[in-house]
Structure formats: structure tokens, C-alpha cells
Amino acid sequence: MKALIAMSGGVDSSVAALLMKENNYECVGCTMKLYGNDDVDLSEQSTCCSLDDVMDAKEVARKLGMLHYTFNFKDQFREKVIDNFIYCYEHAMTPNPCIECNKHLKFNELYRRALELGCDKVVTGHYARIRKCEDGSYQLLKGLDKNKDQSYVLYSMTQDELAHTDFPLGEYSKDEIRKIAESHEFVNANKPDSQDICFVPNGDYVCALKRFTGKDYEPGDFVDMDGNVLGRHNGLVCYTIGQRKGLGISAAHPLYVVRLDTEKNQVVLGKNEDLFSREVTVSDINWINPNTLEDSFKCKAKIRYRMEEQPCFVERTGADTAKIIFDEPQRAITPGQSAVFYDGEVVLGGGIIIG
Structure with a gap:
């Protein structure tokens, strides 16, 4: 072999x-x-x-x-x-x-x-x-x-x-x-593990985006959950769901990025409790053993790499789409990240979060 x-x-x-x-x-x-x-x-x-x-x-x-x-x-x-x-x-x-x-x-x-x-x-x-x-x-x-x-x-x-x-x-x-x-006296036996995205080793992904594209991203408004303008942001690419630091907005309570509105070029800010939701829509799913799964079933899932998988109900809405309903609300569900499904130690599959 x-x-x-x-x-x-x-x-x-x-x-x-x-x-x-x-x-x-x-x-x-x-x-x-x-x-x-x-x-x-x-x-x-x-x-x-x-x-x-x-x-x-x-x-x-x-x-x-x-x-x-x-x-x-x-x-x-x-x-x-x-x-x-x-x-x-x-x-x-x-x-x-x-x-x-x-x-x-x-x-x-x-x-x-x-x-x-x-x-x-x-x-x-x-x-x-x-x-x-x-x-x-x-x-x-x-x-x-x-x-x-x-x-x-x-x-x-x-x-x-x-x-x-x-x-x-x-x-x-x-x-x-x-x-x-x-x-075995390998030359790299004590070499540190890499921590960042390999092509963004300093962690500054916004700088990387500007370098790759040559663009300056358009500023817009920070708004609250009711649409009231709170200030100006530096471009939607500079922010991720759940972000608190680096907003530059003074308020009576901590503010977090709750949503990015591409149509209005707005960053919607809210309280921590505004970040929680039970439902997730997933697309581009790869089911590793699709014939072993029912159209709906219970399992566990996680919506980011560094988290414990959580109990949920999954409804398959198409060959590669599904809706997840978690038993408990999950914080900062982020489009673009992956939802991965588990049955104990077995990975059932996963896909891209779209909402």
C-alpha cells in the first residue's frame, strides 16, 4: 500500500x-x-x-x-x-x-x-x-x-x-x-501550532481584503434595532456578528453587532440578548451518509469551531438544505460560518449558515 x-x-x-x-x-x-x-x-x-x-x-x-x-x-x-x-x-x-x-x-x-x-x-x-x-x-x-x-x-x-x-x-x-x-528527534517537535488563517497570519483580515481587492470599502451608518442612527461605520467588511470591541459608539449599555444590512449599508447594533436565536437555515449541505437519515431527526449541532455541539431538531428542506431548531437559543449565529451535525462521535454532515 x-x-x-x-x-x-x-x-x-x-x-x-x-x-x-x-x-x-x-x-x-x-x-x-x-x-x-x-x-x-x-x-x-x-x-x-x-x-x-x-x-x-x-x-x-x-x-x-x-x-x-x-x-x-x-x-x-x-x-x-x-x-x-x-x-x-x-x-x-x-x-x-x-x-x-x-x-x-x-x-x-x-x-x-x-x-x-x-x-x-x-x-x-x-x-x-x-x-x-x-x-x-x-x-x-x-x-x-x-x-x-x-x-x-x-x-x-x-x-x-x-x-x-x-x-x-x-x-x-x-x-x-x-x-x-x-x-524521533524531529526538527519540528516543539514547533508552535499555527493559530490564524494561514494567509492572514497577523489576524488583520480587513487589511488582507483591501490588499487582495485594492478597494476602500464604503462607510455607512450604525443604527439601533429601531433604525435610529448611532454613528458611522468604516465599511461592512470591518464587522462580524457578535462583535463588541472597536465600534467607537458610546451608550448606556454594551452594544454588539446584531446584523449587517447590505442593502442599506448599515451595521445594526443591539444588546447581548438580541444576539440569541433558536432557528438556523443551512445550505450547501454535505450529508456524509445521506441514505441513513430521515427527513427530520434529532441530533446535536454546532455553529462554530470552538463550541460544544448543542441538542437540536433538523428538518431537511431539500437535498442540500435544512432548518435547525435548537433546544436552547444560540448566540451570534453568523452567515458564512458552518453548521455541523453530530450523532455522538459521528459527523452526519454540515453546510453553510445563510440565516
């Missing part, structure tokens, strides 16, 4: 390669070049596509006796991830670029390269698991390390992709992975 290992230069993907070697796979390493750092106006040491990261990946591959390739996916990344990032913010949505990257690059473009190289599996360092069922179908499961579980960003995987993917870290904790890397 032969596996193509996606190696970012970090400790997780390096140990994933080691574990696959120990499972007697013939392994080939690769690093995806998603953009040049000059494209995002940052130094060569700033991002996951830096020269240092590529060299770390190559060093681990050399240590493990693996071939290593660098694949140029810059055009695909610009079209599928960065352009979507721009579109979402310009249409009052807050995207999750990691989900789009997994969907279009890691388990699509990379899978095609794996086939060209005669590989049976694509392997990444995600903390998640895959289980083959008795009927031959596949399930996507949470990683065992609750603090590192990344199943939320993998909901778009298809049955074919799950059949040809391996997540060897899913049974481990992060501490265990670092200890394995240290015991």
Missing part, C-alpha cells in the same frame, strides 16, 4: 508520516504551495507556506527515507479559497477558509495527485477518525482528543474521499504526538 502524506512542516503531519511508515505503507511526502508570501505582503518566515516550513517538511521526509514533492496549487487556492474569502466578506458573511481548503485542495486536488503517483491513500495530520461500516460505507468520527478534534472542518468529505484517506492522529492526544516527535 502506498500513501501520499500532506506535510505542512508542522509536527502533526510529520508524525502522521511516521505512523504510516510504521504501518508498513510506502510513503511519499508532499507540501502544497498555496501562495507566495509576497502575494500576502509578508516575510518568508511568516506563514505556513514559508521556505522554513517547506524545509522542515523535507527534513522530516529525508529522516524517514521518503521522497518529497512540492506541489504548486497557487491558482486553485486563489480561486477556491481566497476568492471565496473575499466574496463572503463583501456579502456580509464570515467564512471559514480552512473548510474550503480541505474541500477543494486537500481532498480534491491532492487526491488527484495521489492517483497520479499510484497512491492508495491521502494522509493528513488532522485529529479525526474514519470508520468503515459493515455495509461498506464510511463514517467520519471525532478525534479522541477533545481539545484537538478537527472533525468540524472535515464535514465536506465524500464517501469516496473517506475510503481513500487516513487520519492516523485521531487516536492520539497532542501531548502524545509531541512526545513521539521528540523521541
